[in-house]
Amino acid sequence: MQAIDLAVIGGTGVYRLAELEDIESHVVETRFGLPSGPVRVGRLEGRRVAFLARHGEGHSVPPHLINYRANLAALQDLGVRRVLALNTVGGITVACGPRVLACPDQLIDYTWGRVSTLCEGEPWASAGGEVLHVDFGEPYTRSLRAAVVDAAAHAGVELLDGGCYGATQGPRLETRAEIARLRRDGCDLVGMTGMPEAGLARELGLDYACLAIVANWAAGAGPDPDEVITLQDVLDNVAAASAGLPALLRAL
Ligand code: HPA
Numbered sequence: 169m170q171a172i173d174l175a176v177i178g179g180t181g182v183y184r185l186a187e188l189e190d191i192e193s194h195v196v197e198t199r200f201g202l203p204s205g206p207v208r209v210g211r212l213e214g215r216r217v218a219f220l221a222r223h224g225e226g227h228s229v230p231p232h233l234i235n236y237r238a239n240l241a242a243l244q245d246l247g248v249r250r251v252l253a254l255n256t257v258g259g260i261t262v263a264c265g266p267r268v269l270a271c272p273d274q275l276i277d278y279t280w281g282r283v284s285t286l287c288e289g290e291p292w293a294s295a296g297g298e299v300l301h302v303d304f305g306e307p308y309t310r311s312l313r314a315a316v317v318d319a320a321a322h323a324g325v326e327l328l329d330g331g332c333y334g335a336t337q338g339p340r341l342e343t344r345a346e347i348a349r350l351r352r353d354g355c356d357l358v359g360m361t362g363m364p365e366a367g368l369a370r371e372l373g374l375d376y377a378c379l380a381i382v383a384n385w386a387a388g389a390g391p392d393p394d395e396v397i398t399l400q401d402v403l404d405n406v407a408a409a410s411a412g413l414p415a416l417l418r419a420l
Contacts, residue, residue: 172209174420175218175248177239179361180227180256181383181406185219187414188212196242199291203242204229213418218248222361231338231360232282240368250312250375252420253366254413255333256406257359258386258397260347263328264356265390266401267409268382269416270328271316275307275378276353277363278336284364286371302370309375316377319419325412331356333378335363341397344388351389358386379416381409 176185188210195206204224209216220239223229243251259265277284286292287299320327334350336342338360342350350358357380369376383402385395 170216172218172246172248173215173250175220175243175251176417177251177253177365178219178221179254179359179381180223181381181403182254182256182410182413183221183225183227184208185210185212185217185417187417188217188219194242194246196245198238198241198245200237200241201235203239204234207242207246209246217417218243218246232279234361236365236368237283237286240365240372240374244372244374248374251369251377252312252316253362253376253378255359255362255378255380256383256402257333257357257380258341258347258384258389259356259382260334260351260358260386260389261331261356264331264382266382266384266405268328269320269326269409269412270331270357270380270382271313271320272331272333272357272378272380273306273308273313274332275362275366276332276334276350276355277367278334278350279363280337282364284367286368300371302367304367304370307366307370308377312375312377315420316379316416320412320416323412323415323419325416327416331380333362333380334358336360342387344393347386347388350386357382381406383409
């Protein structure tokens with residue numbers, strides 16, 4: 169069987185990849201338990217591509233309860249080595265307004281209380297508990313980021329190359345003061361699912377890059393500081409910003 173060339177993890181508003189053909193579904197029980205749902209493996213431009221909806225296909229799993237370890241292990245168990253994470257985010261800095269697509273190159277982790285490493289619980293404890301201290305200075309895989317940026321250029325899809333992703337706990341959105349702090353810290357984007365996923369991918373030895381889809385101005389970051397963020401705005405903007413995704417994925 170041909171190897172799987174790429175896995176895509178879909179975030180809020182992206183629950184399937186309509187362009188996949190000949191789809192097989194895999195329900196994978198991993199050593200970390202069950203992932204958020206079945207992994208759909210199909211064909212795109214003659215390559216095998218896997219897709220997993222991070223929150224489940226019915227968006228039933230909130231960011232702090234996602235079994236990130238099982239999601240990544242399920243993909244790896246199917247033979248995946250490269251993961252493109254789609255993350256729906258709020259925009260903080262001026263270039264990151266709603267409907268922008270960005271491929272960040274840095275992140276800051278503000279999440280807490282999540283299982284964020286392989287070095288915790290089972291099967292790590294029974295296996296002797298070797299402690300991993302993976303290098304994470306560059307949290308996204310350089311070669312995969314470069315391939316995403318090239319693919320966007322090839323496909324004529326506008327993509328912001330770089331930026332810092334701030335990963336917050338959710339599921340509530342942030343206060344204006346929290347976003348002001350993230351801005352001072354150097355964050356351009358804010359989302360709830362960027363970590364621990366990126367760190368776990370590094371521990372598992374997977375290539376990993378993030379394609380952030382800006383759904384809204386983060387609290388107080390846009391031209392109207394009193395703007396209230398609604399789920400409908402988020403979904404509408406994700407749908408509009410995702411228009412270029414099929415072409416980008418084909419090129420990738
Ligand atoms: N904050 C955090 N996560 C998000 C946002 C936001 O404003 N929009 C979409 N995901």
